[in-house]
Amino acid sequence: MPLTDTQKRLVRENKSDFSDLKTVFINCTLKASNQGQSHTETLMRDSMEIMEKCGVAVDYIRAADHQVAFGVQPDMREHGAKTDDWPEHIWPKVRDSQILVLGSPIWLGEESSICRVIIERLYAHSAQVNDKDQYIFYGKTGGCIVTGNEDGIKAVSNTVLYSLQHIGYTIPPQADCGWIGEAGPGPSYGDEMDDGSRAGFDNDFTHRNLTFMTFNLMHIARMLKDAGGIPAHGNQKSQ
Amino acid sequence: MPLTDTQKRLVRENKSDFSDLKTVFINCTLKASNQGQSHTETLMRDSMEIMEKCGVAVDYIRAADHQVAFGVQPDMREHGAKTDDWPEHIWPKVRDSQILVLGSPIWLGEESSICRVIIERLYAHSAQVNDKDQYIFYGKTGGCIVTGNEDGIKAVSNTVLYSLQHIGYTIPPQADCGWIGEAGPGPSYGDEMDDGSRAGFDNDFTHRNLTFMTFNLMHIARMLKDAGGIPAHGNQKSQ
Amino acid sequence: MPLTDTQKRLVRENKSDFSDLKTVFINCTLKASNQGQSHTETLMRDSMEIMEKCGVAVDYIRAADHQVAFGVQPDMREHGAKTDDWPEHIWPKVRDSQILVLGSPIWLGEESSICRVIIERLYAHSAQVNDKDQYIFYGKTGGCIVTGNEDGIKAVSNTVLYSLQHIGYTIPPQADCGWIGEAGPGPSYGDEMDDGSRAGFDNDFTHRNLTFMTFNLMHIARMLKDAGGIPAHGNQKSQ
Amino acid sequence: MPLTDTQKRLVRENKSDFSDLKTVFINCTLKASNQGQSHTETLMRDSMEIMEKCGVAVDYIRAADHQVAFGVQPDMREHGAKTDDWPEHIWPKVRDSQILVLGSPIWLGEESSICRVIIERLYAHSAQVNDKDQYIFYGKTGGCIVTGNEDGIKAVSNTVLYSLQHIGYTIPPQADCGWIGEAGPGPSYGDEMDDGSRAGFDNDFTHRNLTFMTFNLMHIARMLKDAGGIPAHGNQKSQ
Numbered sequence: 001m002p003l004t005d006t007q008k009r010l011v012r013e014n015k016s017d018f019s020d021l022k023t024v025f026i027n028c029t030l031k032a033s034n035q036g037q038s039h040t041e042t043l044m045r046d047s048m049e050i051m052e053k054c055g056v057a058v059d060y061i062r063a064a065d066h067q068v069a070f071g072v073q074p075d076m077r078e079h080g081a082k083t084d085d086w087p088e089h090i091w092p093k094v095r096d097s098q099i100l101v102l103g104s105p106i107w108l109g110e111e112s113s114i115c116r117v118i119i120e121r122l123y124a125h126s127a128q129v130n131d132k133d134q135y136i137f138y139g140k141t142g143g144c145i146v147t148g149n150e151d152g153i154k155a156v157s158n159t160v161l162y163s164l165q166h167i168g169y170t171i172p173p174q175a176d177c178g179w180i181g182e183a184g185p186g187p188s189y190g191d192e193m194d195d196g197s198r199a200g201f202d203n204d205f206t207h208r209n210l211t212f213m214t215f216n217l218m219h220i221a222r223m224l225k226d227a228g229g230i231p232a233h234g235n236q237k238s239q
Numbered sequence: 240m241p242l243t244d245t246q247k248r249l250v251r252e253n254k255s256d257f258s259d260l261k262t263v264f265i266n267c268t269l270k271a272s273n274q275g276q277s278h279t280e281t282l283m284r285d286s287m288e289i290m291e292k293c294g295v296a297v298d299y300i301r302a303a304d305h306q307v308a309f310g311v312q313p314d315m316r317e318h319g320a321k322t323d324d325w326p327e328h329i330w331p332k333v334r335d336s337q338i339l340v341l342g343s344p345i346w347l348g349e350e351s352s353i354c355r356v357i358i359e360r361l362y363a364h365s366a367q368v369n370d371k372d373q374y375i376f377y378g379k380t381g382g383c384i385v386t387g388n389e390d391g392i393k394a395v396s397n398t399v400l401y402s403l404q405h406i407g408y409t410i411p412p413q414a415d416c417g418w419i420g421e422a423g424p425g426p427s428y429g430d431e432m433d434d435g436s437r438a439g440f441d442n443d444f445t446h447r448n449l450t451f452m453t454f455n456l457m458h459i460a461r462m463l464k465d466a467g468g469i470p471a472h473g474n475q476k477s478q
Numbered sequence: 479m480p481l482t483d484t485q486k487r488l489v490r491e492n493k494s495d496f497s498d499l500k501t502v503f504i505n506c507t508l509k510a511s512n513q514g515q516s517h518t519e520t521l522m523r524d525s526m527e528i529m530e531k532c533g534v535a536v537d538y539i540r541a542a543d544h545q546v547a548f549g550v551q552p553d554m555r556e557h558g559a560k561t562d563d564w565p566e567h568i569w570p571k572v573r574d575s576q577i578l579v580l581g582s583p584i585w586l587g588e589e590s591s592i593c594r595v596i597i598e599r600l601y602a603h604s605a606q607v608n609d610k611d612q613y614i615f616y617g618k619t620g621g622c623i624v625t626g627n628e629d630g631i632k633a634v635s636n637t638v639l640y641s642l643q644h645i646g647y648t649i650p651p652q653a654d655c656g657w658i659g660e661a662g663p664g665p666s667y668g669d670e671m672d673d674g675s676r677a678g679f680d681n682d683f684t685h686r687n688l689t690f691m692t693f694n695l696m697h698i699a700r701m702l703k704d705a706g707g708i709p710a711h712g713n714q715k716s717q
Numbered sequence: 718m719p720l721t722d723t724q725k726r727l728v729r730e731n732k733s734d735f736s737d738l739k740t741v742f743i744n745c746t747l748k749a750s751n752q753g754q755s756h757t758e759t760l761m762r763d764s765m766e767i768m769e770k771c772g773v774a775v776d777y778i779r780a781a782d783h784q785v786a787f788g789v790q791p792d793m794r795e796h797g798a799k800t801d802d803w804p805e806h807i808w809p810k811v812r813d814s815q816i817l818v819l820g821s822p823i824w825l826g827e828e829s830s831i832c833r834v835i836i837e838r839l840y841a842h843s844a845q846v847n848d849k850d851q852y853i854f855y856g857k858t859g860g861c862i863v864t865g866n867e868d869g870i871k872a873v874s875n876t877v878l879y880s881l882q883h884i885g886y887t888i889p890p891q892a893d894c895g896w897i898g899e900a901g902p903g904p905s906y907g908d909e910m911d912d913g914s915r916a917g918f919d920n921d922f923t924h925r926n927l928t929f930m931t932f933n934l935m936h937i938a939r940m941l942k943d944a945g946g947i948p949a950h951g952n953q954k955s956q
Contacts, residue, residue, distance in 0.1 A: 219948045
């Protein structure tokens with residue numbers, strides 16, 4: 001949706017220089033682009049727009065549009081998979097970005113299967129190190145955007161944020177946001193309602209959490225980049 | 240709330256004899272009775288009323304009104320606790336009931352601390368056996384009722400139902416129900432709204448799930464009692 | 479591994495007639511057969527052998543050997559997927575079996591992405607009903623087998639068993655089993671060790687839980703089949 | 718246990734000045750001091766010793782030794798509780814510390830009930846702000862130590878770390894550690910074994926994770942304190 005007035009003002013009044021930062025947003029909807037609109041994307045676009053207007057270079061990947069192989073190795077073509085879009089189309093963007101945001105729909109209260117594919121493939125790189133002999137994800141920061149029609153934002157964020165910190169990401173305060181409706185089936189985020197309004201667009205809580213998450217990701221990424229990452233003592237692989 | 244027309248009809252048309260069954264409902268709200276109304280109780284009462292009108296003997300315990308000690312032994316007074324209401328006030332009702340329903344509010348997306356106390360105390364009895372040398376909870380059936388104002392019905396039910404089956408309960412289909420509102424803070428179940436209505440009372444999904452859970456608990460309890468519990472082969476402790 | 483002496487005796491002394499029951503085991507390892515051995519399969523085979531020797535007709539599916547489309551519809555070829563092995567190769571076996579056992583490895587403490595694919599595809603059928611107007615999974619019973627090298631049996635079982643009961647399966651007591659090693663990386667189930675033994679094969683706890691799970695699944699399936707499923711009152715879809 | 722040689726060396730070679738930092742470790746064992754030794758404490762003491770030797774001022778609280786009331790308000794004595802040790806004995810240490818580490822045992826795969834009590838009481842302060850109008854926990858960093866005899870380190874850490882970041886803590890990379898044994902009952906961390914060794918003391922993985930967690934907590938706390946906390950833009954409460 002269009003940025004709220006508060007979001008517009010915060011972007012306008014932002015004085016930090018984020019212009020050397022890169023972010024990749026990976027949408028883990030089960031639907032490829034030819035299978036319909038993604039409600040999760042609708043919400044992710046708000047965070048992307050705030051970052052872009054603050055100078056961050058933003059990439060967006062809809063995972064279902066790619067052939068990402070199952071497995072826990074960096075390139076599954078070397079392990080029996082016929083095709084694998086991960087090593088050339090997705091991994092380089094993750095590797096080169098200071099910020100990663102995973103978006104996921106909720107199915108049976110949990111993240112999508114494609115979200116787990118992405119987590120497994122990130123994990124596949126956990127044996128690699130940066131030039132300070134730390135896990136390769138050290139110095140990066142991550143967050144999570146979740147949509148569903150009934151229940152499970154926290155359960156999904158739990159899993160996603162835990163996985164990211166486990167492989168080396170730093171998690172800023174309040175690094176998740178999402179939208180669900182009242183208990184039970186109902187409209188998904190952004191669906192047009194009978195009165196012409198769109199589901200969730202007037203939810204101040206969702207907008208506020210998205211705003212907090214987005215700025216906190218940029219602040220922590222700024223701080224980590226300025227510090228040259230996390231000091232390399234007590235956290236190096238060969239020790 | 241008063242039973243819905245469908246619930247009233249289902250009670251009226253029920254032909255099964257459930258009059259020899261006992262159920263205990265344990266409400267795990269953090270508030271003792273002198274600390275205010277429990278929204279979880281408001282929803283639990285609907286399931287209790289359906290069971291009572293179908294002939295089941297129903298007990299209700301508000302755990303926060305008792306001094307239940309922390310620990311994983313059947314009587315914590317024998318292990319250093321000054322007081323412990325569990326062995327005399329709560330355990331006998333659980334032991335003698337064919338059905339157990341735990342009710343919990345949601346805090347930070349999870350069950351309440353008191354709900355975990357109850358789970359830990361149930362687990363304390365997992366070394367005991369019935370007269371067929373099976374864990375003492377074999378032949379019993381369990382369910383779960385959850386309320387909150389934003390998110391987490393499934394996450395709480397996940398944990399509660401897993402714990403119950405782990406110690407020996409049989410879990411019927413769709414053995415949980417609950418109510419939450421749209422993402423973000425807001426009214427709790429049963430709160431009076433500006434228009435005089437009460438939050439969640441018109442939620443067909445919640446009523447339906449509560450109804451399914453309630454009848455499935457009675458059906459499975461009936462089936463298990465008629466069969467004399469679960470056949471004792473391949474599941475006896477001494478083996 | 480070969481059945482233990484206790485398992486052999488329990489099979490020999492079994493007096494229940496399970497010969498009209500069908501079970502499908504779905505292994506959710508990330509590896510297709512051409513990508514190596516599945517440690518999860520090694521453990522699943524024990525449960526399969528017990529069931530077979532008790533007369534149950536057992537099917538085994540290694541999900542990674544099939545092209546199962548992402549999505550939440552019964553046949554994703556009608557929704558934009560090029561191929562989808564689910565509707566013809568997997569679903570009929572699930573539909574016709576009284577028992578379903580999902581096997582999953584653990585990755586980052588959770589079930590595999592392929593396990594979530596299977597759960598999503600099962601969920602896709604939750605709008606269908608049986609001839610008593612109940613959800614199509616009513617009257618079936620389900621369990622879960624988990625292996626990993628460090629941590630997460632209960633977390634995976636939590637999710638799998640919750641999902642199964644949510645769509646209509648009945649969960650027997652102690653319906654999960656698994657093996658993990660001590661905290662940290664290490665051998666996986668069945669790996670050959672330096673001393674020629676195989677990891678986990680001497681773990682009495684794992685064997686016992688597998689045995690309990692397997693017999694309880696057969697007992698509950700027997701009970702449900704003899705009763706003609708779960709009585710149809712208070713749990714029918716059109717109500 | 719005594720620090721490992723690697724840990725001793727890392728402490729000796731540490732060049733960062735952490736002498737203005739405070740940490741509080743809260744042990745959420747179910748046992749009060751008069752009820753026996755805490756295995757979780759045994760592991761926590763390693764992290765405490767590293768921090769102390771690096772100059773950090775360390776406080777240790779065994780929650781079960783205090784009367785902490787149930788509830789989600791800063792002082793439950795104002796809401797009907799007879800006693801409440803939280804506001805005077807625990808909260809001031811949390812408020813004044815840059816680092817918080819929660820330790821928990823595992824029961825049925827989840828954190829202890831007392832751990833949930835502490836999380837609920839932390840959450841009770843989430844309406845308070847710091848002098849930059851951010852949530853009061855902004856600028857602090859948190860971690861988690863878990864012990865059990867079978868399974869659940871990640872499940873517990875999931876919940877604890879999610880809760881901490883949700884209320885404002887920053888989570889460093891690899892901010893959890895723990896020890897469990899092979900699947901099934903068995904010794905707890907530090908238990909003396911038949912051969913005179915102590916369970917888990919030779920587990921390199923546990924020591925390494927504890928070391929990484931401990932240093933990462935100090936590094937991020939250092940970075941946040943030097944920066945005067947998290948920049949106050951886009952994350953202030955009144956907006």
